[in-house]
Amino acid sequence: MSTTPVLKPDLLQGPLEVMIFRTLERRPSHGYAIARAIEAASGGELAIEEGSLYPALHRLEKRGDIVGEWSQTEQKRRAKVYRLTPKGRKKLIEQTSAWQRLVGAVSKVIGPSGGGDGELAGDHA
Amino acid sequence: MSTTPVLKPDLLQGPLEVMIFRTLERRPSHGYAIARAIEAASGGELAIEEGSLYPALHRLEKRGDIVGEWSQTEQKRRAKVYRLTPKGRKKLIEQTSAWQRLVGAVSKVIGPSGGGDGELAGDHA
DNA sequence: ATGCTCACCTAGATTGTCGAGGTATCCATG
DNA sequence: CATGGATACCTCGACAATCTAGGTGAGCAT
Structure with missing residues (x-):
């Protein structure tokens, strides 16, 4: 462990995925709901664009990190x-x-x- | 409230620029030195690739955020x-x-x- | 029936990183 | 002197991820 020397995965592969993961960990949700959840959780500071969200979702599903299932919302809309x-x-x-x-x-x-x-700790360099 | 609504500049336009700025604020430097300074300042956690650094430097110079001047290092190399x-x-x-x-x-x-x-428990939206 | 919110989708342009290669100088070593 | 390592710069092409901007359609209220 801790063999990891440097960190440099594009210098960021996007916090979007982490936020999606974290949101889904709390509870399974559909795309639209994920976007609203993230916006709410961030105190309205983050705006999740659909043009980023849906491609990300498909990407993650294709990778096997998430699975989607067609279902219905309370309002009877497909999701x-x-x-x-x-x-x-x-x-x-x-x-x-x-x-x-x-x-x-x-x-x-x-x-x-x-x-x-x-x-936290005073850094000493 | 503040007019600042949401934050969404690509959800990150790269912390690389900020780190370059901050490094140059401390002291004017040439590219190679900037890379080493960032690596050192991060405690060796960040690796700055030249293929990212030099394009970034040129970009910033073209935008007028930084200016470069040919000079010489102590070791007599052009920089x-x-x-x-x-x-x-x-x-x-x-x-x-x-x-x-x-x-x-x-x-x-x-x-x-x-x-x-x-x-997980105790929270219900 | 009009329009708003929900809920999904995609194509195209743009941007930025990375990997890999190239040039050239200085200096220590053999 | 030749070799090679560190310094110091550069660029091209591939790739990934975002955004903009469009589009579909269903449910619900007016």
């Missing part, structure tokens, strides 16, 4: 409900940690003076 | 030393805050504790 597969659950953990590592690394570079959170 | 312009300084501030806003928003979505545990 494709996605849920996490075991594989996706693993990805959630991996990508969450990758994201946090990235954030930590970037924070070190742009300096502790930013933001006001995250930096 | 193009870049420094921040006033415009770039402004961008540094803007992008730093955008990055931190994004990080904050994503954190809210994936949860404060990140990956590993989850609180």
Whole structure:
């Protein structure tokens, strides 16, 4: 473990996937609901574009990280409900940690003076 | 409230630029030195690829955020030393805050504790 | 029936990273 | 002197992911 030297998967393969994973971990949902959930959870700071969301969903499904099933909403509209597969659950953990590592690394570079959170131990370099 | 509605610049236009800005704010440097500085500042967690760095530098120079001047290193090798312009300084501030806003928003979505545990009970929307 | 929200989808343009290759200089080593 | 490593720059082509901007259609209220 901890063989991981550097982190550099495109310098980010997008936090969108992590947020989708996390949202689906809480509860299986259809695309539209995922978008609203993320927007709400972020306190209205994030806007999820459908043109990014649906391709991402299809991508993840093709990879086997999530599975979708056609179903119906309470309002009787058809909707494709996605849920996490075991594989996706693993990805959630991996990508969450990758994201946090990235954030930590970037924070070190742009300096502790930013933001006001995250930096716990005084860094010594 | 603040007019700032949502944040959605590609959901990330790359922290690379911010890190370059921040590095140059500390001291004007040439490309190679910037890469090493970022790698060092991140504690060796980030690897800056030249294929990303140089295009980024040219991009930023063309935008007027930085200016480069051919010069010489102590070891007598030619090097193009870049420094921040006033415009770039402004961008540094803007992008730093955008990055931190994004990080904050994503954190809210994936949860404060990140990956590993989850609180399932007790919450009902 | 008109229009709004829900709920899905895609194509095309754009952007940015990465991998891999190339040039050239300085210096230490053999 | 030749070789090779580190410094220092550059560019091209492939690839991935987003956004814009369109489109379909069903349910519900007016």
